[in-house]
Amino acid sequence: MTAIKHALQRDIFTPNDERLLGIVNVCKAGKKKKNCFLCATVTTERPVQVKVVKVKKSDKGDFYKRQLTWELRDLTEVDAKDASKENPEFDLHFEKVYRWVASSTAEKNSFISCIWKLNQRYLRKKVEFVNVSSQLLEESVPSGESQSVAGGDEDALDDYQELSAREEQDIESMMEMCDYAISNAEAFAEQLSRELQVLDGANIQSIMASEKQVNILMQLLDEALGEVDTIEGKLSSYEEMLQSVKEQMDQISQSNRLIQISNTNNGKLLDEIQFLVHNMDLSKGHIRALQDGDLTSPKGIEACINAAEALLQCMNVALLPGHDKLMAVKQQQHLFTELRDTFARRLTNHLNNVFVHQGHDQSSTLSQHTAELTLPKHSPLHRDLLRYAKLMEWLKNTHREKYEGLSRTYVDYMSRLYEREIKDFFEIAKIKMAGTSKEAKGKFATLPRKESALKQETESLHGSSGKLTGSTSSLNKLTVQGSNSRRSQSSSLLDMGNMSASDLDVADRTKFDKIFEQVLSELEPLCLAEQDFISKFFKLQQQHPTVSPPLAQPEAEESDGSTPSRMPPQADHRHSLSSDKDVVRLMMNKIFQSIETELNSLIALGDKIDSFHSLYMLVKMSHHVWTAENVDPASYLSTTLGNVLVTVKRNFDKCISGQIRQMEEVKISKKSKVGILPFVTGFEEFAELAETIFRNAERRGDLDKAYVKLIRAVFMNVEKVASESQKTPRDVVMMENFHHIFSTLSRLKISCLDAERRDAKYKYTDHLQSYVINSLGQPLEKLNHFFEGVEARVAQGIREEEVSYQLAFNKQELRKVIKEYPGKEVKKGLDNLYKKVDKHLCEEESLLQVVWHSTQDEFIRQYKHFEDLIGRCYPGSGITMEFTIQDMLEYFSSIAQSH
Numbered sequence: 053m054t055a056i057k058h059a060l061q062r063d064i065f066t067p068n069d070e071r072l073l074g075i076v077n078v079c080k081a082g083k084k085k086k087n088c089f090l091c092a093t094v095t096t097e098r099p100v101q102v103k104v105v106k107v108k109k110s111d112k113g114d115f116y117k118r119q120l121t122w123e124l125r126d127l128t129e130v131d132a133k134d135a136s137k138e139n140p141e142f143d144l145h146f147e148k149v150y151r152w153v154a155s156s157t158a159e160k161n162s163f164i165s166c167i168w169k170l171n172q173r174y175l176r177k178k179v180e181f182v183n184v185s186s187q188l189l190e191e192s193v194p195s196g197e198s199q200s201v202a203g204g205d206e207d208a209l210d211d212y213q214e215l216s217a218r219e220e221q222d223i224e225s226m227m228e229m230c231d232y233a234i235s236n237a238e239a240f241a242e243q244l245s246r247e248l249q250v251l252d253g254a255n256i257q258s259i260m261a262s263e264k265q266v267n268i269l270m271q272l273l274d275e276a277l278g279e280v281d282t283i284e285g286k287l288s289s290y291e292e293m294l295q296s297v298k299e300q301m302d303q304i305s306q307s308n309r310l311i312q313i314s315n316t317n318n319g320k321l322l323d324e325i326q327f328l329v330h331n332m333d334l335s336k337g338h339i340r341a342l343q344d345g346d347l348t349s350p351k352g353i354e355a356c357i358n359a360a361e362a363l364l365q366c367m368n369v370a371l372l373p374g375h376d377k378l379m380a381v382k383q384q385q386h387l388f389t390e391l392r393d394t395f396a397r398r399l400t401n402h403l404n405n406v407f408v409h410q411g412h413d414q415s416s417t418l419s420q421h422t423a424e425l426t427l428p429k430h431s432p433l434h435r436d437l438l439r440y441a442k443l444m445e446w447l448k449n450t451h452r453e454k455y456e457g458l459s460r461t462y463v464d465y466m467s468r469l470y471e472r473e474i475k476d477f478f479e480i481a482k483i484k485m486a487g488t489s490k491e492a493k494g495k496f497a498t499l500p501r502k503e504s505a506l507k508q509e510t511e512s513l514h515g516s517s518g519k520l521t522g523s524t525s526s527l528n529k530l531t532v533q534g535s536n537s538r539r540s541q542s543s544s545l546l547d548m549g550n551m552s553a554s555d556l557d558v559a560d561r562t563k564f565d566k567i568f569e570q571v572l573s574e575l576e577p578l579c580l581a582e583q584d585f586i587s588k589f590f591k592l593q594q595q596h597p598t599v600s601p602p603l604a605q606p607e608a609e610e611s612d613g614s615t616p617s618r619m620p621p622q623a624d625h626r627h628s629l630s631s632d633k634d635v636v637r638l639m640m641n642k643i644f645q646s647i648e649t650e651l652n653s654l655i656a657l658g659d660k661i662d663s664f665h666s667l668y669m670l671v672k673m674s675h676h677v678w679t680a681e682n683v684d685p686a687s688y689l690s691t692t693l694g695n696v697l698v699t700v701k702r703n704f705d706k707c708i709s710g711q712i713r714q715m716e717e718v719k720i721s722k723k724s725k726v727g728i729l730p731f732v733t734g735f736e737e738f739a740e741l742a743e744t745i746f747r748n749a750e751r752r753g754d755l756d757k758a759y760v761k762l763i764r765a766v767f768m769n770v771e772k773v774a775s776e777s778q779k780t781p782r783d784v785v786m787m788e789n790f791h792h793i794f795s796t797l798s799r800l801k802i803s804c805l806d807a808e809r810r811d812a813k814y815k816y817t818d819h820l821q822s823y824v825i826n827s828l829g830q831p832l833e834k835l836n837h838f839f840e841g842v843e844a845r846v847a848q849g850i851r852e853e854e855v856s857y858q859l860a861f862n863k864q865e866l867r868k869v870i871k872e873y874p875g876k877e878v879k880k881g882l883d884n885l886y887k888k889v890d891k892h893l894c895e896e897e898s899l900l901q902v903v904w905h906s907t908q909d910e911f912i913r914q915y916k917h918f919e920d921l922i923g924r925c926y927p928g929s930g931i932t933m934e935f936t937i938q939d940m941l942e943y944f945s946s947i948a949q950s951h
Contacts, residue, residue, distance in 0.1 A: 053077070053159075060091065060107060064116060069096045070103075074166030076159045081141060081151040088119065090152065092166050094174070102170050104144070122146050124171065129180040130164060136185075145180075161188055324372075331369040332384045334391070338362050342395040347402045353439050356395070360446040363391055367450075396451040399443055403458055406437065407465050425484060425567065427477050427574045434585040445591040459590060459639070466582075466643045478650040481571050482657055485564060558741075564658060565668040565745075571654065572676045572693075579644060579689040586639055592632035633686055640688035651696045655703065663707040664738075667745045667755075670704045673697045674751040701754065708758045711738070712765040720773055725780040727894030729773055732789050735766050736796040743800055756804040763808045766793065767815075783823035784892045788899060790816040820899075824906045832881070832914070838869045839921055846925070855925040863929050866922070875935035879943040882911075886947050901948070908944045912937060 053075070061072045074092035079085050088108040095101045102124035107116050122144075129145035138157040142164065144150045154160035164181070165188045171179050181189060230240055341359035346352025367388045375381050448455045586592065658665040677697050680690035715731045739759070746755045770793075774785035790812045797809035838861070845855050855861055873881075889903055915937060922931055935943075 056089070060089070060116060064105075064107060064118060065091075065093055070094065071096060073170065074163050076163035077155040078152040081153050087155075089116075090163065092124075092163065092170060094170065100174055102174050104167075124167070125175055125177055127167075127171075127179055129182060130167060130184065131182045132160070132164060132184045135183045161185075164188060324375075328375065328378075328381065332366050332381065334362060334366055334388070339391065342391045347399065347440075350439065353443070356399075357442045357446075360395060360443060363388060363395070364446055364450060367392065392450055396447060396454050399440075399447060400451075400454045400458055403437075403440060403444075404461055406440075407462055425477070425480055425570050425574070427578050428473055430578075430581065430585075434581065434589075437589055438585070441589050441591065444589055448591055463639055463642045467645060470643055471646045474644075474646050474650055477574070478571070478654055481567060481654060484567050485654070485658060485661065561662065561664065561668065561741075564662070564665055565672070568654075568658065568665075568669055569672050571651075572672060575647065575651075576676060576680070576689060579640070579647075579692075580683070580687075582643065583636060583640055583688060586636055587632075590635075590639075592636050637686070637688050637691070644688065644692070648692050648695060651692075652699050655696070655700055659703045659707075663703070663710065664741065666700060666704040666707050667742055669700045670697075670751055670754065671745055671749045673700045674749065678750050704754065704758070708761055712761065715765050715769040716772075718769065718773065720777060721779070725892065725894065726773065726777050726785050727780075727788065728792050729770060729785075729789055731766060731769065732792055735762055736792070738762070739796065739800050739802065743802070759802060759805055760808075763793075763805055767808070767811070780892055781823065781826075783819040783826065786819040787816055787823055787903075788894060790819065791899060820903065820906060824903065824910045832873055832878070834869055835873055835918065836914075838866065839918055842921055842925055852924045853927060856929070861925075863926055863931065866926065866929075866931055870931065870934055873934060875939050875943075878935055878940070879947070882943050883947050904944070904948055908941070911940060911944075915940065 057072060057075050060075070065072050070093045072091055072093050076090050077087060078090055079087050086108075088106055091105045091107055093103050093105055104122045104124060104127070105118055106120040108119045109115075110117050126146050127144060129143075131143040131145070133139045133141045133143070140154040140157050140160055142152055142154065142160050144152070154163070164184060167179075168181060168184075168189050171177060226244075227240075230243060337355075338359035341352075341355040342363060345356040345359065347356060366384075371381070376385075444455070444458070447458070655669055658669060673693060673696060677690065677693045680687060680693055684690060711731075711734070718729065718731060720726055720729075742755055742759075746752055749755075770786065770789045774782040774789075777785050794809060794812040794816055797805050797812065802809075842855055842861055845858060845861065846852055850858070856863055856866075885907070886904065889907070893899055893903065915933065919933065922929070
């Protein structure tokens, strides 16, 4: 094994500047016995790298080569399989587990011991040695002896020591001095031995010569030791003297420490006293303000505010543990509690009186607004009360019960005051609205002018919660008197369910629109001002999630007439509102509880007077809702107007549904021609009015949906009436009405009805063509029948030139039929046709000339068709019509001019 080790060192590791320290002959476990060597090496250059190299003998010769190399720092575990028995197997755990079988257990143990020593010396890495005998693993050495121990380990590990370059040079120079060094090694060794003996003798003589000097050195050392003993004696005496000084200094230090502790305690006591005096001392002026301060004058209110803030600051002082046990602190706290209760009682009584007195003053001004559609302004009341806003905040923080009681009192008072004002305001609005309607109507049912009579009228509307739930009123019923003449019929037709015998003009509707706008414009600043005042006066701008609202129990108070007891803390927390905005909204709902009802009542009255008013109301209400949501989406005004907008939208939808229903109920006269149907003209008037109202409106989408519903109903019912018509041909009814619809949509340019406009044009053109074709069978009836028979024979398979041989269609029969229609007869027939068309068509649409021109074109087309058939079926017969195309043009022109 030594020879192999030297060979491997020379051939493989020396060229790579590595030293071989451990080797073991192994083969892989469980496979064929292919021997190889595992070598533990270190590099000669620093930093030292420790490796495990697998070396295998080459198949082509007797030299060795590297096969695999692992860094020792990558080794995680060495498993010797069995520590008590001899077992040549062992495992090395690198990136994976390598299983080996050594040639002998001794080689395995020697290699594992080498690995352990290399790890301890160079890496100090924690490698697990499993199933390894403790005798193989040496204990780690102390750091101080690491160098010497490391050298010993290296000597033990290193059986072969390579010469250094310096040693090689010395040996070569020595061998050059001796010529026979190589030829006679024994003589060279003897010469080296003799020279070594000479050197040893010289060393011994040198040592013996220095003995005298050693004796002198030892004498000096003895004298030095004596001096050291003398110095130690003096130091001991000095230490004894200093010991007493130390004891005295310790006593002085202890006294100073006690004095410092006393001064510190006195300073802390002074700080505590100053803290209590500074933070819990309320001036006499503040005490007088709290007990007897004037709550009516601005100066007195300011003094009370300062005193209340000072009192609150004193009461909220964060006392340290133990302060509350001091008698003086207890007395001050008791005084603060009495002052707080006294001032809270004075403030509550005063504000209650202020509410009552201000209410009386405000009620006296109601008569000033009876003649005008305006609401009284409450800015003076708000201005007077806002002086107490800081006191209300103080009351909110100190006396929650009294704060909530004042809130309830204010809400109850204001709800009664606003209820009277709003009720009177809406009664004036209804009187003006009813007066406007009555002035414009001759046959409209008389509306009462006195307030008491108006109340009876509106109470019926209140009974339905402000919503019209009944059928359409008599003003909105569409009736058609078929037995009347055409003129009386057209004058009695109503526009889509709104225009009754008492026809409302645009001026009246505009006046209604102004009244409704005035109502909303008065309500909006009133609600916003009141909400702003409540937020400022009751200090409800910030979040207070654990504070119960002042109106947490309005039902309990109203049911038994007594103030409810304060809820337990758990229930109070459970019923608390999430934010002050909810509190404000709840107070506003209580104060203005009549606004939504009155608005619904007013809307119902306006809708009863004229259902077209729902268009105006929808636009105005949508605009005000949009404005309110931009200011505060969660405000009372936004919520209330949003609820009322739902009612207005419902009335608008009801109006559209009623108009569609009235279209379906239309009956036409059986004795007079139909003309333009009333709901067609009604749709035109509706669209014109709606386009005027909804110009730049926020709810344009609602109108577009209504347009689509109405136009579909118009189309469907036009076709229905045309099918039921007995006096007027179906094509005429369809042609005239769809022409009117097309003209209306083209003029108004309603973008959402572009498809319906194109459909109306198509239906108008189609029925115009159908009517013209059906009418032309009258003037040339026999000629039409003859050529229809000719075309039928050709369709049956008879050749065109053979048709003339048919008995019923020969040339003689053709000449006979043509002779029956000379130019004079044709003109007479066309004149009768013109009269018949004139009788079918109505005057409003002025389609006679259009129809007559289309008839002319169709007649010329038929004439050319007949001549073409004669040329193809009767070739060379020389048969022609009794009149020419030029004659026909003169006939049509003269007939049109004569009429």
